[in-house]
Amino acid sequence: MTSAPLPSPPQTRWAQAALPLGLALGVLALAFFALGVGAVPTPPADLWAALSGQPGEAADLTRRLVFDLRLPRVVAALLGGAMFAVSGTILQAVVRNPLASPDLVGVGAGAGLAVTLLLLALPDAPGWLLPWGAALGAWGAFLAVLALARDGARLPPVRLALLGVAVGAACTALGQVVLLRASDHLGGALAFLAGTVYGADWARVGRALPWALTLLPAAWLLSRRLDLLALGENMALALGHRVTLGRYGTLLVAVGLAASAVTLCGVLGFVGLVAPHLARLLAGSLHGRTLPVSALLGAGLVLAADTLGRVLSPPLEVPAGLITTLLGAPYFLYLLQRTAR
Amino acid sequence: MNRPHRWALLWYPAAAALLAAASLLSLGSGALHIAPEEVLRVLQSPDDSRESLAVWTLRFPRTLAAGLAGAALGVSGLLLQGVTRNPLADPGILGVEAGAALALMLSVVFFPGLGSLSVPFAFGGGLLAAALTLGFAARSGFSPLRLALSGVAVAALCSAVTRSIQILWEDRAQAALVLLNGSVAGRTWEDLARVWPWLALPLALALLLGSRVNLLALGEDVARSLGAQAGRELLGLSLLGVLLAAGAVALTGPLGYVGLVVPHLARGLLGRDHRLTLPLAAMLGAALLMLADVAARLINAPAETPVGLLIAALGTPFFILLARRIRA
Amino acid sequence: MTEPIPPRPLEASHLTLGYGEQAILSDLNFALRGGAVTSLVGANGCGKSTLLRALSRLLAPSGGSVMLDGQDLHRLNAKEVARRLAILPQGPVAPEGLTVEQLVWFGRHPHQGFLGGRSEADRAQVAWAMSQTGMTAFAGRPLEALSGGQRQRAWIAMSLAQSTPVLLLDEPTTYLDLSHQLEVLELVQRLNREQGKTVVMVLHDLNQAVRYSDELVAVQGGRVYAQGDPAELMTPELLRDVFGLKAHVLQDPDTGRPHIIPYAVARVLPPQAGGLGSPEFMSQTGP
Numbered sequence: 001m002t003s004a005p006l007p008s009p010p011q012t013r014w015a016q017a018a019l020p021l022g023l024a025l026g027v028l029a030l031a032f033f034a035l036g037v038g039a040v041p042t043p044p045a046d047l048w049a050a051l052s053g054q055p056g057e058a059a060d061l062t063r064r065l066v067f068d069l070r071l072p073r074v075v076a077a078l079l080g081g082a083m084f085a086v087s088g089t090i091l092q093a094v095v096r097n098p099l100a101s102p103d104l105v106g107v108g109a110g111a112g113l114a115v116t117l118l119l120l121a122l123p124d125a126p127g128w129l130l131p132w133g134a135a136l137g138a139w140g141a142f143l144a145v146l147a148l149a150r151d152g153a154r155l156p157p158v159r160l161a162l163l164g165v166a167v168g169a170a171c172t173a174l175g176q177v178v179l180l181r182a183s184d185h186l187g188g189a190l191a192f193l194a195g196t197v198y199g200a201d202w203a204r205v206g207r208a209l210p211w212a213l214t215l216l217p218a219a220w221l222l223s224r225r226l227d228l229l230a231l232g233e234n235m236a237l238a239l240g241h242r243v244t245l246g247r248y249g250t251l252l253v254a255v256g257l258a259a260s261a262v263t264l265c266g267v268l269g270f271v272g273l274v275a276p277h278l279a280r281l282l283a284g285s286l287h288g289r290t291l292p293v294s295a296l297l298g299a300g301l302v303l304a305a306d307t308l309g310r311v312l313s314p315p316l317e318v319p320a321g322l323i324t325t326l327l328g329a330p331y332f333l334y335l336l337q338r339t340a341r
Numbered sequence: 342m343n344r345p346h347r348w349a350l351l352w353y354p355a356a357a358a359l360l361a362a363a364s365l366l367s368l369g370s371g372a373l374h375i376a377p378e379e380v381l382r383v384l385q386s387p388d389d390s391r392e393s394l395a396v397w398t399l400r401f402p403r404t405l406a407a408g409l410a411g412a413a414l415g416v417s418g419l420l421l422q423g424v425t426r427n428p429l430a431d432p433g434i435l436g437v438e439a440g441a442a443l444a445l446m447l448s449v450v451f452f453p454g455l456g457s458l459s460v461p462f463a464f465g466g467g468l469l470a471a472a473l474t475l476g477f478a479a480r481s482g483f484s485p486l487r488l489a490l491s492g493v494a495v496a497a498l499c500s501a502v503t504r505s506i507q508i509l510w511e512d513r514a515q516a517a518l519v520l521l522n523g524s525v526a527g528r529t530w531e532d533l534a535r536v537w538p539w540l541a542l543p544l545a546l547a548l549l550l551g552s553r554v555n556l557l558a559l560g561e562d563v564a565r566s567l568g569a570q571a572g573r574e575l576l577g578l579s580l581l582g583v584l585l586a587a588g589a590v591a592l593t594g595p596l597g598y599v600g601l602v603v604p605h606l607a608r609g610l611l612g613r614d615h616r617l618t619l620p621l622a623a624m625l626g627a628a629l630l631m632l633a634d635v636a637a638r639l640i641n642a643p644a645e646t647p648v649g650l651l652i653a654a655l656g657t658p659f660f661i662l663l664a665r666r667i668r669a
Numbered sequence: 670m671t672e673p674i675p676p677r678p679l680e681a682s683h684l685t686l687g688y689g690e691q692a693i694l695s696d697l698n699f700a701l702r703g704g705a706v707t708s709l710v711g712a713n714g715c716g717k718s719t720l721l722r723a724l725s726r727l728l729a730p731s732g733g734s735v736m737l738d739g740q741d742l743h744r745l746n747a748k749e750v751a752r753r754l755a756i757l758p759q760g761p762v763a764p765e766g767l768t769v770e771q772l773v774w775f776g777r778h779p780h781q782g783f784l785g786g787r788s789e790a791d792r793a794q795v796a797w798a799m800s801q802t803g804m805t806a807f808a809g810r811p812l813e814a815l816s817g818g819q820r821q822r823a824w825i826a827m828s829l830a831q832s833t834p835v836l837l838l839d840e841p842t843t844y845l846d847l848s849h850q851l852e853v854l855e856l857v858q859r860l861n862r863e864q865g866k867t868v869v870m871v872l873h874d875l876n877q878a879v880r881y882s883d884e885l886v887a888v889q890g891g892r893v894y895a896q897g898d899p900a901e902l903m904t905p906e907l908l909r910d911v912f913g914l915k916a917h918v919l920q921d922p923d924t925g926r927p928h929i930i931p932y933a934v935a936r937v938l939p940p941q942a943g944g945l946g947s948p949e950f951m952s953q954t955g956p
């Protein structure tokens with residue numbers, strides 16, 4: 001047992017930075033591609049001309065098309081994906097359950113139901129109010145799921161997921177029953193709750209953006225608390241972490257992220273499950289690294305899903321939420337098997 | 342064995358009375374309200390009145406559809422719960438209904454000429470989904486909660502595929518939309534004619550097989566020691582359960598939780614003897630779905646609420662209650 | 670790194686511990702000797718882990734108090750406690766993919782600020798903790814790719830990285846083969862002798878407890894049955910009362926300490942609910 005210097009070779013630092021950087025570049029390239037896709041495809045050269053601010057009538061037209069229609073949609077996909085992914089990462093760390101994700105613990109559906117009820121009661125509610133209502137509904141559903149799934153002091157993973165799905169299904173069904181009574185206009189305005197960025201405009205992006213801009217960095221600042229919580233209650237306490245405070249603080253961030261994302265793009269199935277898992281595979285289990293990677297993966301996943309949905313058979317569009325479910329449900333089944341061992 | 346038999350003397354007539362009352366209600370309720378006496382009158386002597394027309398062309402097939410589907414789902418749930426010995430087994434939860442719906446969507450969009458074979462298609466889809474669910478659950482130890490969770494995921498997957506097809510082949514999928522909306526509104530005599538043999542025969546068969554289910558409900562090993570060919574019978578009864586659910590889906594679209602609630606109700610009333618509970622489950626399932634359909638017509642009149650939504654909203658608390666009683 | 674040793678770093682007075690309504694240990698009064706190695710011994714389920722958890726702030730007492738260097742432990746700031754006292758609970762589980770080095774770094778958490786900047790001192794302490802436990806070669810390995818014993822040593826390294834004057838270890842030798850058991854115990858001894866660390870550990874091997882500790886605390890029936898010098902404490906009577914064992918207690922020719930050779934179970938353990946011979950079972954089989 002002789003003392004040896006710690007191996008922290010410089011190339012691992014590089015490798016550490018390379019992953020998020022590469023992902024960010026990939027997402028950026030995908031976004032550029034997505035901006036050119038639509039009923040009237042825009043060739044990359046024209047797109048570049050418009051984006052780089054060249055004068056000219058054609059460029060002006062393209063600019064308007066891109067900035068008013070396509071950009072908000074792309075931004076919504078990126079933000080929504082990142083928010084669900086980070087929310088899922090936090091949930092999985094705090095409840096120490098690989099099957100947790102905002103849509104699997106009732107948070108997404110609770111937020112959706114709250115938004116529906118809110119707009120039914122106050123049709124002229126200002127946009128900024130929606131995320132607050134959504135967060136309230138999300139907490140309601142989440143606390144109900146926690147209370148139902150608890151078995152003494154334990155929170156068995158499979159039970160949490162199953163009851164979370166059930167409560168979520170009940171919320172969704174209730175929301176639909178309620179919507180049947182509402183005006184067609186409201187029904188149309190809330191159609192996105194099923195999980196799509198179709199029709200996302202700057203107003204919709206604007207109401208979720210402040211939440212993203214505060215909560216995403218907050219999540220990153222809390223990454224060391226997440227590491228501690230992931231070690232388990234005893235270890236976290238032993239290392240001097242205030243566990244209850246840490247738990248509720250981080251959950252506040254997770255639920256807020258998912259709820260405000262719901263007001264942006266509805267519930268995008270399984271994004272909050274798949275992105276964190278892939279991120280941990282790629283970046284390990286320390287959250288300082290996992291969180292940014294997870295956010296980028298979520299953003300890229302949703303943007304790719306949305307773009308795929310648009311190019312499959314234009315002008316028809318398959319909602320992003322459906323495509324993420326097609327990918328995520330089999331992954332969930334795979335995880336379920338793995339947790340058995 | 343004696344006590345439940347005596348209870349059956351009470352509960353069978355009660356269930357039959359409930360079924361009759363539910364039928365009358367279902368025939369009489371809606372935008373045009375018809376009093377029960379009036380319903381009985383036009384049933385005996387049809388005429389050209391609006392009431393008679395409404396009863397004979399709209400509400401009778403609809404009521405029959407609700408009754409048949411309800412009975413099929415109730416019996417299917419009881420069979421599946423019995424043979425898998427899993428209190429959460431329900432054709433909806435196991436993904437069978439979503440799989441059947443997907444197959445129906447595929448058949449309508451890609452093989453529109455084969456309308457008369459809708460039930461075999463649905464059966465194939467339901468079977469495949471059930472196999473997937475069981476396959477994944479088997480590899481993780483078969484606990485009831487895991488089985489339910491794999492079923493939920495398989496169902497989510499199937500419905501996502503169904504909806505994608507519906508979007509991508511929008512015009513061709515129109516016909517399937519009405520079929521799969523989880524409702525009995527607008528079911529016609531033709532719809533019934535297409536499906537009823539596929540439902541009535543397996544229903545009758547299932548009611549005769551109560552004693553086989555009893556054996557398997559003791560567990561495969563015990564059943565085998567008592568001389569049953571457990572593997573083959575288990576497979577046969579499960580297939581029957583899936584077929585019933587597929588038939589119901591071909592008539593109404595997916596309707597979760599009926600196959601969960603009804604069997605528990607039947608067992609609660611008459612105990613574990615499937616010879617007694619199967620007929621009761623059939624009657625209760627039919628009555629339940631008819632009543633739910635009446636409620637679906639009334640709560641938001643004159644608009645119709647899909648009965649499937651209503652049942653999902655009401656059935657979930659029941660499911661949660663059951664799931665909570667199971668140790669993880 | 671040696672610090673002045675407080676004479677009685679941990680002290681319990683009228684300490685009552687339990688989960689919910691049920692009291693596991695009641696009205697305990699004792700003080701741990703500073704700068705000594707103390708072993709807690711007792712039968713399975715007698716409350717050793719519970720006691721250790723209370724001594725380290727993981728479990729709030731339902732009555733009485735624990736004093737750390739004369740201050741009420743449960744009133745102290747969490748990080749402050751973690752800088753003075755490290756505990757390794759029984760059977761910790763790490764998240765998948767965590768490497769040994771990453772785990773050991775957690776031990777520095779109580780010494781770091783909110784953002785967790787890493788100082789040279791932190792680095793040195795982590796390197797030292799890994800080398801002391803022989804884990805340096807495994808630094809980059811994920812924990813699930815280690816054997817049970819190597820994993821245990823990684824956790825011990827994490828506790829060492831906390832560099833606290835007091836170290837509590839709940840069954841540090843389970844999962845280890847005999848030579849690694851002795852290695853851990855000698856590590857404990859060395860830490861104690863060279864750095865004056867106060868160590869409290871739970872051990873199941875009584876001979877090891879006798880050999881490596883300066884003091885024994887035997888827990889039985891919800892209280893401290895006896896506390897003192899192992900050589901005086903280890904008697905056939907104690908073994909009978911605390912463990913239900915019949916044993917010869919010989920003298921080890923090398924160390925002069927007692928050596929225990931159990932040869933029989935002394936008494937039938939009290940009947941447990943539902944077990945064979947319990948009243949419930951008997952009544953069920955009645956006519």
Ligand SMILES: Nc1ncnc2c1ncn2[C@@H]1O[C@H](COP(=O)(O)OP(=O)(O)OP(=O)(O)O)[C@@H](O)[C@H]1O
Binds near residue numbers: 712713716720
């Ligand atoms: N979280 C808990 N909730 C309720 N009771 C508990 C809890 N943890 C332990 N107990 C009970 O408290 C008693 C003492 O447990 P403890 O873990 O302290 O025993 P121990 O002496 O460490 O046993 P072992 O040698 O097996 O580790 C046991 O009867 C146990 O069942």
Ligand SMILES: [Mg+2]
Binds near residue numbers: 717718719759839
């Ligand atoms: Mg213990």
